[in-house]
Amino acid sequence: MNLTLFIWRQKGRDTKGSLEQYEAKDISTEMSFLEMLDEVNEQLIKNNQEPIAFDHDCREGICGMCSQVINGVPHGPQQRTTVCQLHMRHFKDGDSIYIEPWRARAFPVIKDLITDRSSMDSIIQAGGYISVHTGGVPDANAVLISKENADTAMDASECIGCGACVAACPNGSAMLFTAAKITHLASLPQGQIEAARRVCIMTEAMLQNGFGNCSNHYECQAACPKGIRVSFIAKLNREFMKAHLKDSV
């Protein structure tokens, strides 16, 4: 099939970008979205033009590198799917497709569709750790965890840190991402030692890195390729209040 693409091109951090039009010809419906872009890039290179820069790594939907807003939706029209796992069979011959980078103050564009997402690393660095015993390897089953808590922690740990939640949020907030990390660790006994401190410093890191505040649009949940739920944000808010109450008592 043949497609018309409108792709964001931007030379560098401090330059102005714009949408450029490209034609993608003879695209197979079996291709993934990234393979389609690879094809377009092959053509561009053949014509001595600068290929389109985009992030990608595992192409298995688990690394969180691919990050494109396709027709106004982060990761495109297919629910719970990353761009690399989105296939061209979900598009029709003759379609126009708009491809833009994640947009938020905390995610400055480096080049074309690649944004700098190290602001999310800063949030993890601030509080995404637990205290562990040094010395011998502990018995894996020594700490008992209820099935419910283990399930919640596993669900929250599905977050691959791609930043689609931030990209979808009208406020550029990283609440869903931070809430997933908080819920993951706060649901487990191993995460209790730093629980109160963690929620305070991670939310602070969120503000320091230029993310916005949550005003409960729930766009993040709809955009998340891993199905992270906004109920984790309520959990974060509870943990936050608990931490401050503890502080003031």
Next chain:
Amino acid sequence: MAVTGQILVLFIIIHMIGNSAIYSGGLNAYADRLHSLPLLVWIFRLVMLTMFSLHIVFGIGLYLENRKAKPDEYAIRKDMRATFASKNMVWTGLLTGVFLVYHLLHFTIQIIHPESAALSNSDASGLPDVSGMVVQSFQDAGVSAVYVFAVTALFLHLSHGIQSSFQSTGISSERTLPVIIKTGAITALVLFLGYVSIPVLIYIGLVKG
């Protein structure tokens, strides 16, 4: 934001129940009984003023911070869950705030339409004629239109705001959030109908005070 909002919603509910006294003909007696407790009225007014001020200051601050965090918009943007109401909270809120000033000047301080002011007109039993003031005001199409417009803005504000406040205070959970979203929207609708019925029914002549 959420806590001040929840307190304001409680006030809006109580205010609507109070207003409904106009249908039973008891509005003048209700107003008179309230005003026989001036200390309570003034404490209440101060609390409300504080809540409104905090809500407005936090709300505008939130709007500015969030706008700064999203400096560039997409060429194409498709909303999946966000609504007109959720995206325009600051505007529906500010409209409600401006209306509140008008509303206070109209029915509390009574310097808009002084000819019908309850402070200068008494009913048959000698009480200030609040009911007469309301009916006379809403027979005017312009005044009724202002109230209908303002209550619509309030409806939009609450249709998002109520459920949002429960999420922000961490009261919602996986199981309760869908119920809270629905209950919030229904509460907003009931309040809308309750408030809008007064100017509408008076204007079309079904309620004569």
